[in-house]
Amino acid sequence: MRAVCLTLPTNRECVATIAAVGAEAAYAARRFGVQVHLLILDSAEPDTVERHAKAVADLPAAAHVLVRHLDEDAQRALLREVIERSGAAEPHRLLDLMLPGAVSYGACTNRAFLLAAALGCTSVHRRDSDSRYQLLGGEPVFPIEHELAALGRTAADVAASGVVTAHHLDPAHADKPVALVGGSFVGELSVDLGEIRDLDPEAYQRIVGLWAPTGASEQERSELVADSFTGGGTDPFTHDRAVLDLPDIWRIDMCNVALDHEVYERVPLPPATATIGSDYFLLHVVRDATLPGVTHNRHIVNYYTPERRTGPGFTAYQLRYVKFLLSMLYLYPVYFDLEAAAGALLDEEHHVRADLIADSARRSAATDRAENHRRLAVLDHCYRQLGGKYAEFADHLAPLRARLLDEAQADIEDFALLIDAWGPLVRAAKATPVDRPAW
Structure with a gap:
């Protein structure tokens, strides 16, 4: 029986989501005749x-359906x-x-990838704690309806089977x-x-526009802002x-995504801390390597937890956005390399x-x-212009620059190190007995 991993990483209360x-x-399990390992990776308070x-x-x-709820210990x-x-x-650096x-x-999803490998799963399906189904x-x-209908099958088979409503894929990738x-x-x-x-x-245009790569035109920045986070x-x-x-x-969000094991068993996600967007890297890998995908409209309902908007929660979340912007300095060159390599990113298999x-x-x-120095200067100006809690955040940010x-x-150096170690880690996970009392 095919085994799949449906995972829910969380660091906050999410009883309803569970x-x-x-x-x-x-x-x-009922619809597709698969064994589902429901994996809840819990980093919340005791x-x-x-x-x-x-x-x-x-x-x-x-x-x-087999459920595993693992705390951080x-x-x-x-x-x-x-x-x-x-x-x-x-070993200690890898553990960190x-x-x-x-x-x-990225790290919480990497842990799901390793445990899925240990459980013999062919795919990982990720949801988030602040999500609801329509x-x-x-x-x-x-969403798993589309995920299990297509993942791992050849594009030609998926196109012929009627499980998609449209297909525009170049026959070269069939x-x-x-x-x-x-x-x-x-x-x-x-x-x-x-x-x-x-x-x-x-101010919103300027702050979100900082996501654009170095040298982007004003039109490119405006187009990016209009399409961002919507x-x-x-x-x-x-x-x-x-x-x-x-x-x-x-049109794909990490609260609503599934990846085949042939992808995540070869490349992990960047393990950067306190950095939103660090878990999206494999989407670029799949697209730029010219691997087929299915984009669907079984969208999940997004909402915000209150702590993001007041006090320490507000400060922490804004800092994660700042780190996201700074990470782009190093991720864009990699994205450009992936795009230039295209099909050369794949071996014969x-x-x-x-x-x-x-x-x-x-x-x-x-x-x-230099570009990251500029990003920080623009952020400081915009946050102070907004006033109130945003100006207070600018004061908090200044000594951290x-x-x-x-x-x-x-973070990008750590990512390279983790990629190098990833193959042996996946092989070790597959050789590790599961369901031991310690975990």
């Missing part, structure tokens, strides 16, 4: 972990065993990259496997900048649309060549920092 994702797991454990215990039993025990088995030269002391969107006729609209299936979200912006847009549209808009789901092509990664990506990441670490510049460079 119940909803549990229902999706049961649906997938009392919240206990509430989550109760929510897991309350899930209705479902045939061929359990995850750390697994990682130590896998890292030791891999023979890594710097896989389970850092701060929030890391309803149609009172029933939830599960014999390649579908590596990515994803949708987006409806509702609020995926990044919590809507208040800035309401307060000062011009997802699938606000229209509710009424009927399926699923397009087979090189995936439209601007359509597998991603991780060594090329690691080499590109190492080279990008030497990028001149040198540290953040260093961290952005260190």
